Amino acid sequence: MKEQIKTMPFNDSLLIERLRKNPKELQKFKDYLIMEYHKDNDLENLLSCLKIVVMSERGAATNIAKKNKMQRAGVYKALNKDVRPRIDTFRNILNGIGYDLNIVRLHDRDNIDKSIKSRSQEQRYE
Numbered sequence: 015m016k017e018q019i020k021t022m023p024f025n026d027s028l029l030i031e032r033l034r035k036n037p038k039e040l041q042k043f044k045d046y047l048i049m050e051y052h053k054d055n056d057l058e059n060l061l062s063c064l065k066i067v068v069m070s071e072r073g074a075a076t077n078i079a080k081k082n083k084m085q086r087a088g089v090y091k092a093l094n095k096d097v098r099p100r101i102d103t104f105r106n107i108l109n110g111i112g113y114d115l116n117i118v119r120l121h122d123r124d125n126i127d128k129s130i131k132s133r134s135q136e137q138r139y140e
Contacts, residue, residue, distance in 0.1 A: 026066065029066060029070075030066060030069050030070045033066070033067070033070035033071075034070050034071075034072065040067070040070055040071065043063075043066075043067065043070075044067055044111060044112070044113070047059075047060060047063040047064070047067070048113060057098075058095050061093050061094070061095055061099075062093070062095055064093050064107060064108075064111070065090060065093035065094075067111050068089060068090070068093065068107065068110070068111065069090075071111060074110050074111055075089045075090065077110050078106055078107050078109075078110035081106045081109070081110065082102075082103055082106050084103075089107065092104075092107065093107070101115075
């Protein structure tokens with residue numbers, strides 16, 4: 015599945031429609047992409063998947079745009095694989111889909127990574 019997500023085109027309307035119709039599946043997809051990012055630190059993949067999430071979650075782009083004092087198109091531009099969003103924009107995008115950006119000491123991160131790996135073995139996005 016990870017390889018499919020990495021190569022998925024941004025305009026995958028079938029996936030977006032599927033996620034729009036099923037909030038539980040959308041939540042599983044969000045959890046999965048965050049866990050995958052913690053494992054591989056692939057920012058390009060994270061941004062492309064976040065774009066799919068924002069497009070799937072009704073009102074998310076509008077709410078994120080308002081918080082950032084920008085246009086909705088600017089939200090999608092910030093999630094473009096060729097652009098690196100500012101950290102405050104990235105944090106607001108994560109907040110807009112129900113997540114937060116935290117800074118932790120590296121020692122603490124090792125414990126977080128172990129917890130994420132054990133959860134990812136239990137929970138897979140299918």
